Amino acid sequence: MSDAADGSPVTAAANPPQATGAPTPLSADDVGFPRYTLPPLKGGEVFAMSSHARAREALEFGLSITDSGFNVYVLGEDRSGRMTATMEYLDTVVQNRPRPADWLYLNNFRRPNEPRPISLPAGVGRKFRDRMGQLVVQLREALSRAFSGEEYQQEVNRAGEKVRAQVTERIEALRKEAKEHNVDVVQSPRGMMVVPIDAAGQPMDPEQIAEADRPQMEESARTVAEQLSTVNRWAARQQMELIDWVQEFNRQVASDAIAGTIDQLNADFQAYTGLTRWLVELREDVLDNIAIFRPDVEGAPPRPPSAMPEGRYGVNLLVDHGDEDRPKVVLEANPTYQSLFGSIEYRQVGGILDTDFTMIRAGALHKANGGVLVLRAEALAANPMLWVMLKGALRDRRIQMEEFHRASGIPIAGAPRPQPIPLELNVVLIGAPRWYYAFFSIDPDFQTFFKVKADIDTDLESSPENLATYGAMLQIIAKRHGDGMYLEDEALQRLFGMAARWAQDRRKLTSRFEILEDVITEAVQFRDADNGPAITCAMVDNALNQRRRRNARIEDLMHRSIAEGQTMIDTQGTVVGQVNGLTVRDVGDHAFGAPVRITARASIGRSGVTNIERDVFLSGPIQQKGVMVLQGFLAGHFARRFPLSFDCSVTFEQSYGLVEGDSASIAELLAILSDLSGIPLRQDLGITGSVNQRGQAQPIGGVHYKVEGFFRACQQAGPLTGDQGVVIPAMNAVNLIVNDDVSEAVKAGQFHIWPVQTVEQAIRLFTGTEPGAPDHDGLYPPDTVYGRVTRQLETFDRILAERHSEAR
Numbered sequence: 001m002s003d004a005a006d007g008s009p010v011t012a013a014a015n016p017p018q019a020t021g022a023p024t025p026l027s028a029d030d031v032g033f034p035r036y037t038l039p040p041l042k043g044g045e046v047f048a049m050s051s052h053a054r055a056r057e058a059l060e061f062g063l064s065i066t067d068s069g070f071n072v073y074v075l076g077e078d079r080s081g082r083m084t085a086t087m088e089y090l091d092t093v094v095q096n097r098p099r100p101a102d103w104l105y106l107n108n109f110r111r112p113n114e115p116r117p118i119s120l121p122a123g124v125g126r127k128f129r130d131r132m133g134q135l136v137v138q139l140r141e142a143l144s145r146a147f148s149g150e151e152y153q154q155e156v157n158r159a160g161e162k163v164r165a166q167v168t169e170r171i172e173a174l175r176k177e178a179k180e181h182n183v184d185v186v187q188s189p190r191g192m193m194v195v196p197i198d199a200a201g202q203p204m205d206p207e208q209i210a211e212a213d214r215p216q217m218e219e220s221a222r223t224v225a226e227q228l229s230t231v232n233r234w235a236a237r238q239q240m241e242l243i244d245w246v247q248e249f250n251r252q253v254a255s256d257a258i259a260g261t262i263d264q265l266n267a268d269f270q271a272y273t274g275l276t277r278w279l280v281e282l283r284e285d286v287l288d289n290i291a292i293f294r295p296d297v298e299g300a301p302p303r304p305p306s307a308m309p310e311g312r313y314g315v316n317l318l319v320d321h322g323d324e325d326r327p328k329v330v331l332e333a334n335p336t337y338q339s340l341f342g343s344i345e346y347r348q349v350g351g352i353l354d355t356d357f358t359m360i361r362a363g364a365l366h367k368a369n370g371g372v373l374v375l376r377a378e379a380l381a382a383n384p385m386l387w388v389m390l391k392g393a394l395r396d397r398r399i400q401m402e403e404f405h406r407a408s409g410i411p412i413a414g415a416p417r418p419q420p421i422p423l424e425l426n427v428v429l430i431g432a433p434r435w436y437y438a439f440f441s442i443d444p445d446f447q448t449f450f451k452v453k454a455d456i457d458t459d460l461e462s463s464p465e466n467l468a469t470y471g472a473m474l475q476i477i478a479k480r481h482g483d484g485m486y487l488e489d490e491a492l493q494r495l496f497g498m499a500a501r502w503a504q505d506r507r508k509l510t511s512r513f514e515i516l517e518d519v520i521t522e523a524v525q526f527r528d529a530d531n532g533p534a535i536t537c538a539m540v541d542n543a544l545n546q547r548r549r550r551n552a553r554i555e556d557l558m559h560r561s562i563a564e565g566q567t568m569i570d571t572q573g574t575v576v577g578q579v580n581g582l583t584v585r586d587v588g589d590h591a592f593g594a595p596v597r598i599t600a601r602a603s604i605g606r607s608g609v610t611n612i613e614r615d616v617f618l619s620g621p622i623q624q625k626g627v628m629v630l631q632g633f634l635a636g637h638f639a640r641r642f643p644l645s646f647d648c649s650v651t652f653e654q655s656y657g658l659v660e661g662d663s664a665s666i667a668e669l670l671a672i673l674s675d676l677s678g679i680p681l682r683q684d685l686g687i688t689g690s691v692n693q694r695g696q697a698q699p700i701g702g703v704h705y706k707v708e709g710f711f712r713a714c715q716q717a718g719p720l721t722g723d724q725g726v727v728i729p730a731m732n733a734v735n736l737i738v739n740d741d742v743s744e745a746v747k748a749g750q751f752h753i754w755p756v757q758t759v760e761q762a763i764r765l766f767t768g769t770e771p772g773a774p775d776h777d778g779l780y781p782p783d784t785v786y787g788r789v790t791r792q793l794e795t796f797d798r799i800l801a802e803r804h805s806e807a808r
Helices: 050-064 082-096 124-148 150-179 214-268 273-288 337-341 364-368 377-381 384-396 433-440 464-479 489-503 514-524 537-551 553-563 621-638 665-677 703-717 730-735 740-747 759-767 785-807
Strands: 072-075 102-106 116-120 183-188 191-196 316-319 329-332 347-349 352-354 372-376 426-431 452-455 459-461 508-510 578-586 591-603 608-611 647-652 685-687 725-729 752-756
Touching: 050 072, 050 082, 050 426, 050 452, 050 459, 050 464, 072 082, 072 433, 082 329, 082 372, 082 426, 102 124, 116 124, 116 273, 124 150, 124 214, 124 316, 150 183, 150 214, 183 214, 191 214, 214 273, 316 364, 329 364, 337 364, 337 384, 364 372, 372 377, 377 384, 377 426, 377 433, 426 433, 459 464, 464 489, 464 508, 464 514, 489 508, 489 514, 489 537, 514 537, 553 578, 553 591, 553 703, 578 665, 578 703, 591 665, 591 703, 608 621, 621 665, 621 785, 647 665, 665 685, 665 759, 665 785, 685 703, 685 759, 703 725, 703 730, 703 740, 725 730, 725 759, 730 752, 752 759
Parallel strands: 072 426, 072 452, 329 372, 372 426, 578 685, 608 647, 685 725, 725 752
Antiparallel strands: 102 116, 102 316, 183 191, 347 352, 459 508, 578 591, 591 647
């Protein structure tokens, strides 16, 4: 049994994690760019990679179901080929589907402001439009011949003459009778009127009528005037009957003139029920509107196109699939209501706005009807009202066109309100996961209309099959820069290594292969005549180095600050309660690692670990959780017999921004244990990693950036000593792919990377002292780190107990 300074036993936590021996540093082959056995390249289709296989299966499933609601959301990280791969796949899917129907709008003669949609087989719409254009010309010619012919004019003239003769006969009879009563019916500028006449039958002035004859003359004039009114009414009826007869005669003449033309058209399209019904209505409308075929009167105001035969009987071929052999895959990259649902155009006629059904324009929904519509999720999320309208269209399965942009404007007489078109298509939304989870998935209607999620993995196994496809894709990308261009094997190796680095896993490749496309494009700029069509590894390295040069200004400033001592980082010696933690900074287009000094100062108290970052609101919740986990570790190891009687402030020195994440929790724990034990920590080491309450090292992200950041700090402080290095969680070893300068230093023994499984292994590396393994009674040896920590904590507790006793 070991005793503390005051004679009390030094105890350990029950069943603590057993400290293992000193870790073995990783070799250069374990940390440098991995090398691959390059298989024969094949394929090159994005969806052939395993990272995209799940998404391909989901797409295939969603597109195979015709029921509404089985639309698809394809989600994948940026630059993962989610758009290009999906479009390529959709193009192959629709090849086996039948051609969708043409859609056209025709005049609704009964309700002209509600044009009628008609569906026709692909290619028939164009034929019908062209035939209708010919029909209007034929009708105009046929009607012109019919109504300008001599026979027509003679027939109309005979009817007119007959009516005029009958009216004349009635008027003459009335005049004869009137003259017998010394009055007559004469024509005046005011029309027919009754006047007195003398014995010679000549009109006379009323003043010349003898007073005795006046009553009789007035009575005769009144009687004749009544009879004249009767004749006039009869003549008006005759005139109306003549007009009706002429109209009916015109209809008959027109009907005979147009019958053959329309009958032939009807016969040619009799297989299409909607058209034959409309052509019957067309015949009647032509007969009712013969006048619109007459040429404009010279000097008359121009008629709007909608009042011309070409407008009234035109065909608005809204969607024409005549040149296609399969449905369309329509990508609407930046959707608006008009681009998606269609619009109505307007024209100026005589200073006023005019429109009709021929000015209706198709939207993406019309064009993709029967096929697939592809939308960018971020564009739709930026327009919530458009999302509401799209859901309505999918719910009702029809395309209803509205003019929302004119809602607050002056109504335009006769503006069409097109009847809706049935909607039958697949909608595919494509976007990053952030849009899926932040906007769409929280909408309760989303799962009703988008029941299929096609999820692209962020990375893929570096299996021979994936390497073969991945490499083929990269070679295809290289070939786009010129005939015969190709990547040499070493260039492929480097690109595969970068893909693994970006995936942060030596066993995998990033699915964001389009980032490598940028690297290839940049590498091509370093071609010279000696390379020919080959893209070499040196060219790729040049591209990567130039990219870092462009984007690393902030990184260089930070490391210059470390080298000049303005940011205090020690890379040699030992210090109590001080350790080099490792951080990652991401400035958007560039991520890099840099060390940060973490210190701990312990004293007598009851508060335990105090996170200074939390107290000044510079700590995120995950970072604070990591500190609270340390409190649990310390309590489990040292508070089994007496309470933890200490205060210990922990902070990131010279850090003035938000601190988030728990990847510094092992470093914080080492600083606390060092200050409590009085055992100094090596400053030629940096450490990163999370720790749980049992002292096990947990993996973190960005490990290669952190290693490279500390390596650079050591380089700038002077020649590498051969003892410097970085401690990482053992589970992060597979995530480590460092640049060549680091791996070469590791190979030369000038720099080391130690993987640790527990905090005890880290203690050995940083202190050169045993952490302290409990004996069979669970007591720590007094000369170990844990033993010295226990004695210090017991001392703090005894002092507090004595002061409390004195205070009473």
